[in-house]
Amino acid sequence: MADVGNCAGCHTAAGGRAFAGGRPLPTPFGTIHATNITPDAETGIGTWSREAFVRAMREGIARNGMHLYPAFPYDHFTNASDHDLEALYAFLMTRMPVQARASANDLKWPLDFRPLIAGWNFLYLKKGPMADQPGQTAEWNRGRNLVEGLAHCSDCHSPRNEWGAEKHGQAYDGAWIEGWYAPPLNAHSPAVQPWTADELFSYLRTGLSARHAAAAGPMASVTQSLAKAPDADVRAMAVYVASLMADAPSAHGNRPPIDHQELADKAHPAAAALFAGACAVCHDSGAPMMQQGRPPLSWGTALHVDTPNDTLQVIMHGLRPPAGRSGPVMPPFADTFSDFQLADIAAYLRARYTQQPPWPDVLKAVGELRRGGAP
């Protein structure tokens, strides 16, 4: 369950011990530091009873009665089943205790006053656990329980209102998160190929779908975590997420890869030479990587969404699985290309591999990423 929820994703600092907290989480309201959830009595949750743990997960209230900030997605965890929460408690309490105190949060006034969260909870917290939906299969209901609960998928994939709560009626409509655009996972999915349960299963499990693309950014961390979760649970999640996208345009059949090479070469001759020298060795249809069944660039969602951000992120920073783990690899090109060249290549890819109109302001997007800023 800890892998389904990717607890370690937030509760582990860069280079730190797993679950010992300390990772700064930037939010629109200031920076929150993830806490230590190892069973250390003094700085972790070592003194927490099962009841205190379950209350934190369901209501966002710490053992001492203090309100927790909703950056801790208890608005999702509340949906988890009693059985799963108990299993998670048993797992966390048997980790190695680590003594580590998280830094103080740095929040804008008046949000540093925690009792205000009671109002947020009154408005936005719908307490679980979530009841099964009759008429659906047990697998679908299991998937829904995990996706809407511990896996908290819509935490990143749904837009939020001015109070940081997910917008009602716009679930899975796509949203910005940590400098990345998390695409819609509903009928608005811009995917080119259908997201079937099988494709989602292999994507969530391995970080790569042969009919879509590789997972990148925060999603890469999610897939690394799900790689360790039970098969049946990840399959159930795939079944449920596939059902969310059943009405997406891509659901109605396979589309062949797009390649407007001549047009794109003519419109962006400089980028065509850069692509031939830097990208084609892996991404051209005859490249060795493509012979291993990797997806063509035209099937990647990032090229089809309205922002060049994710395409640029991957070109600039590449893909690299964590040390000792396997996963898709791509070298970074931030120091190889100038800002203008990066923008030109992104425009070239959009022209060559999609039917979409050119992106506006690609150069500006490069500048923002250079400064490390999220849009």
Add this chain to the structure above:
Amino acid sequence: MISLTVNGKQHEVDADLDTPLLYVLRNDLELNGAKFGCGLGQCGSCTVLVDDKPVFSCLMPLAALGNRKVRTIEGLGTADKPGPVPAAFETEQAAQCGYCIAGMIMRAQALLERNNRPTEAELRAHMAPNLCRCGTHMRILAAVRRAAVAMGGGVQQQAEAKP
């Protein structure tokens, strides 16, 4: 003809715009320090500095260079008078087969020019993209620590964090 500046010297080469910089360095300019390893930007044996930043020259098309300056291991001194980084690699006997070493040295050079007092964690993270199949990583790290001292700094040791 395309002009490029390598190790402070200007060259004119007759090559296509999409030719990788590595091919021009090795075939046209006969600077054979940088090696062709994987050709996919995954091993780092072709690492050179472009405007002081380490890049994989096998994936750097000539067209991308513009008027940026290239530096290769040949620019870091001679066999008799090596610069501090190659000298440290020699002292620590960091090379086994040696194929990755020119790339390792160039990547280390980029780090130490920018920061000659990196932490051990920064050093390891910085060197991570370059691979060595002989397994001399510990000697390579020792060489970079030695070079940091020779360049007036030193790698800052700290309690190693275990994940």
